[in-house]
Amino acid sequence: MATTSGTGPLGATVGLPLTRRGFLAAVALGTSAPLLGACSGGGDEPAGSSVSGGNASSPAAVTTAADGTQEVTLVVNDDFVFLPKAFTVAPGPVRLTLSSEATQMTHNFLFSAGQGPAAITEEIPILGPGDEATIDFDVTAPGDYPFECSFHLALGQVGTMTVTPG
Secondary structure (H helix, E strand, O other), rough: OOOEEEEHHHOOOEEEEOHHHHHHHHHHHHHHHHHHHOOOOOOOOOOOEEOOOOOOOOOOOOOOOOOOOEEEEEEEOOOOOEEOOOEEEEEEEEEEEEEEOOOOEEEEEEOOOOOOOOOOOEEEEEOOOOOOEEEEEEEOOOOOOOEEEHHHHEEEEEEEEEEEOO
């Protein structure tokens, strides 16, 4: 059995027995780690960072324009998520912008048919990589309005707009 030296806790040099199985495991781990990192979906943003007012699990920042319209921006990229995936508005006019930071994926945006308290028919039928599109609509009925990218619905690209009671 061959041995190799390595660095243990606190920088101490230790002799490690090197078996064929250990060698193969080390080679497999060393060659697969970069591949796993490439598949993680990590871009230039550090984990937990905010994109357009929130991350995938926190609500988006909704602002109010001078005309009283509530404005929200959602971001899509080459993953199958809306960033953020939830936002809350009050009854009234809403302006939703979908911004693509994708380099390859095409997305769309629509409210899930028959799923909310009232139908919202406005949609963004297609959004190519690097594009941006905006829709305006009014909401009156409070409750949760699920939305989706119908291209990637089976992969879980969904979110929720919540309308608070007036």
